[in-house]
Amino acid sequence: MSLLESISGPEDLKRLDAAQLPRLAHELREFMVDAVSKTGGHLGPSLGVVELTIALHRVFASPRDKILFDTGHQAYVHKMLTGRHDWTLLRQRGGLSGYPSRAESEHDLIENSHASTALSYADGLAKAYQLRGENDRAVVAVVGDGALTGGMCWEALNNIAAGKDRPVIIVVNDNGRSYSPTIGGLASHLANLRVTPGYEQALDLIKKTVPRAPVVGTVAYEALHGIKKGLKDVLQPQAMFEDLGMKYVGPIDGHDEEAVERALRKARGFGGPVIVHCITQKGRGYAPAENHEEDCFHGPGAFDPVTGEIKAKGGGPSWTKVFGEEMVAIGGERRDVVGITAAMLYPVGLAPFAHAFPDRIYDVGIAEQHAATSAAGLAMGGLHPVVALYATFLNRAFDQVLMDVALHNLPVTFALDRSGVTGNDGASHNGMWDLSILQLVPGLRLAVPRDGARLRELLRDCVAISDGPSAIRYPKGPIGPDVEAIDTAGGMDVLARHDGANGARVLIVSVGPMAAAAVAAADRLQAQGIGVTVVDPRWVKPLDPALVGLAAGHSMVAVVEDNGRTGGVGDAVGRLLRDAAVDVPLRTFGIPQEFLDHASRGEILTDIGLNEQDLARDITEAVAKVTNTEVPQPTPAD
Numbered sequence: 001m002s003l004l005e006s007i008s009g010p011e012d013l014k015r016l017d018a019a020q021l022p023r024l025a026h027e028l029r030e031f032m033v034d035a036v037s038k039t040g041g042h043l044g045p046s047l048g049v050v051e052l053t054i055a056l057h058r059v060f061a062s063p064r065d066k067i068l069f070d071t072g073h074q075a076y077v078h079k080m081l082t083g084r085h086d087w088t089l090l091r092q093r094g095g096l097s098g099y100p101s102r103a104e105s106e107h108d109l110i111e112n113s114h115a116s117t118a119l120s121y122a123d124g125l126a127k128a129y130q131l132r133g134e135n136d137r138a139v140v141a142v143v144g145d146g147a148l149t150g151g152m153c154w155e156a157l158n159n160i161a162a163g164k165d166r167p168v169i170i171v172v173n174d175n176g177r178s179y180s181p182t183i184g185g186l187a188s189h190l191a192n193l194r195v196t197p198g199y200e201q202a203l204d205l206i207k208k209t210v211p212r213a214p215v216v217g218t219v220a221y222e223a224l225h226g227i228k229k230g231l232k233d234v235l236q237p238q239a240m241f242e243d244l245g246m247k248y249v250g251p252i253d254g255h256d257e258e259a260v261e262r263a264l265r266k267a268r269g270f271g272g273p274v275i276v277h278c279i280t281q282k283g284r285g286y287a288p289a290e291n292h293e294e295d296c297f298h299g300p301g302a303f304d305p306v307t308g309e310i311k312a313k314g315g316g317p318s319w320t321k322v323f324g325e326e327m328v329a330i331g332g333e334r335r336d337v338v339g340i341t342a343a344m345l346y347p348v349g350l351a352p353f354a355h356a357f358p359d360r361i362y363d364v365g366i367a368e369q370h371a372a373t374s375a376a377g378l379a380m381g382g383l384h385p386v387v388a389l390y391a392t393f394l395n396r397a398f399d400q401v402l403m404d405v406a407l408h409n410l411p412v413t414f415a416l417d418r419s420g421v422t423g424n425d426g427a428s429h430n431g432m433w434d435l436s437i438l439q440l441v442p443g444l445r446l447a448v449p450r451d452g453a454r455l456r457e458l459l460r461d462c463v464a465i466s467d468g469p470s471a472i473r474y475p476k477g478p479i480g481p482d483v484e485a486i487d488t489a490g491g492m493d494v495l496a497r498h499d500g501a502n503g504a505r506v507l508i509v510s511v512g513p514m515a516a517a518a519v520a521a522a523d524r525l526q527a528q529g530i531g532v533t534v535v536d537p538r539w540v541k542p543l544d545p546a547l548v549g550l551a552a553g554h555s556m557v558a559v560v561e562d563n564g565r566t567g568g569v570g571d572a573v574g575r576l577l578r579d580a581a582v583d584v585p586l587r588t589f590g591i592p593q594e595f596l597d598h599a600s601r602g603e604i605l606t607d608i609g610l611n612e613q614d615l616a617r618d619i620t621e622a623v624a625k626v627t628n629t630e631v632p633q634p635t636p637a638d
């Protein structure tokens with residue numbers, strides 16, 4: 001039996017001799033590479049915290065002590081050391097979540113994979129234990145250098161530092177990167193100096209000698225790693241933390257398990273707030289990850305474990321790729337267009353733009369709120385920023401979109417990737433709220449392209465808007481074939497029109513990429529003798545007034561959207577028709593307003609009835625109900 005197989009929880013780990021730990025670390029890495037090579041997942045981040053996580057579970061007594069992981073993508077080792085051994089269905093239906101999961105283990109707490117939250121949880125937990133008189137319980141938060149660029153971390157630090165007698169141990173997992181490679185003079189000097197003794201002197205060296213790097217994102221990398229530099233500046237014992245009553249231990253070699261254990265025991269002994277600064281390497285111990293320039297195997301799909309070759313995802317160009325291409329084209333025509341990313345230059349597709357226009361790209365770190373309001377500043381300065389985010393991360397910048405951008409009618413475009421059901425990344429990664437929250441923003445125009453051609457067209461329309469904000473949203477993964485219109489209605493595209501044998505006629509308002517399923521459902525409805533028109537509004541805010549007349553000519557309206565049903569396009573269409581006193585029954589086919597368990601996008605769309613067969617069946621039932629007519633149900637073969 002391997003050491004790893006002998007560990008069903010932290011108590012087993014504590015019984016191992018220190019001499020056995022290097023072997024355990026090797027087994028953990030071997031297991032992860034093998035397992036993740038089959039399923040894909042966050043291999044790089046987890047390889048970087050093997051020794052750190054072993055030390056954590058040997059020093060602290062989880063679950064009585066709480067060990068929190070910021071973002072949670074680096075928690076695979078934690079999961080393996082707390083009894084989870086079946087990784088065959090990682091991030092898939094019925095398998096382990098890719099993040100901590102309270103349903104899986106009493107050792108897991110934070111399920112939200114949005115970064116920069118762990119320190120706030122830690123502050124709250126520590127206050128709770130203090131109030132309950134449970135002062136023997138330690139609260140440990142593992143936070144990455146990238147997550148530390150998020151504003152919430154500094155709000156939390158301000159509060160944690162005030163709790164001089166609350167044992168909050170902040171373990172900074174500093175591997176010098178988010179996704180993006182740390183290029184530029186400052187970053188490369190930091191990378192070299194991190195492992196050089198005489199850290200303080202080294203830091204002085206940085207301040208005096210590091211030239212400003214003339215490469216992409218100089219300001220970006222200072223911003224991206226300004227917190228790290230700031231962290232290093234203030235982490236000197238005599239600096240801010242000491243004055244605030246916080247201790248600082250480090251920098252520690254995060255791959256020297258014994259050194260990390262010693263530092264953690266020392267930190268625990270302080271009995272108050274303390275930072276343990278660990279220097280680690282993302283992808284450590286697996287050469288293809290260590291040497292992967294773009295992101296050190298941050299979250300690869302399946303790959304060949306021997307060669308590290310990542311298996312190509314089939315299905316043609318992704319939405320992200322088409323967005324990136326069009327941004328380069330637009331950038332060549334419009335010098336006022338600039339790009340903003342929140343530490344996700346490659347994942348959001350702005351890398352080609354950055355390489356084509358290195359002085360017009362800003363990487364602000366994991367700081368979506370700052371990204372939105374900085375964009376407002378850029379727009380006030382005469383530019384047209386395109387802020388590229390994952391749709392789910394826009395949630396935390398809602399006030400900035402509303403009060404810093406829209407209130408001032410500023411020409412900022414938000415490009416929201418991974419919108420709708422993303423699936424395998426679990427509940428907090430589905431982009432299912434943006435169409436609802438953006439409905440609330442006065443003056444913001446909201447476009448939802450159905451295919452690549454419309455993505456290009458509507459992105460251009462967005463950056464052409466100069467008197468207010470715009471947003472465009474599209475899903476994860478490959479783009480299907482273009483869905484051409486057969487007619488127009490006002491500014492909307494008519495995608496299908498079938499007369500029916502009986503009087504009932506359904507208007508399907510198909511939002512964005514739901515077009516293919518909507519058109520296929522219409523064909524099924526036609527086969528049952530139900531008249532149907534499919535229309536793609538292209539802009540879901542403001543809606544085209546022509547929709548009123550179109551709806552008035554139908555027995556029922558079905559809105560199909562890859563967004564939560566509450567407050568989305570369906571509700572907006574209903575409001576439009578009510579305001580026009582058009583009394584046509586309306587049904588919204590969308591995502592239930594729930595947190596969805598991890599599974600593939602296809603599985604979830606089927607679960608929630610957004611595939612063509614279920615849409616046809618459910619629309620048929622709705623038509624029968626509203627028209628009191630017998631309508632034959634589609635046979636399963638249909």
Ligand SMILES: Cc1ncc(C[n+]2csc(CCOP(=O)(O)OP(=O)(O)O)c2C)c(N)n1
Nearest residue numbers: 045113114115144145146147177178179343
């Ligand atoms: C609010 C938010 N924005 C963006 C992301 C996407 N994201 C996931 S991990 C990551 C990088 C995290 O870097 P770091 O905290 O240093 O952890 P590491 O991956 O280096 O271990 C990013 C940007 C996120 N999860 N949450």
Ligand SMILES: CC(=O)[C@@H](O)[C@H](O)COP(=O)(O)O
Nearest residue numbers: 071073113299347418425476
């Ligand atoms: C943890 C995190 O937020 C990201 O790494 C996310 O898992 C990336 O998702 P994609 O694979 O869709 O880029």
Ligand SMILES: [Mg+2]
Nearest residue numbers: 144145146177
């Ligand atoms: Mg990092």
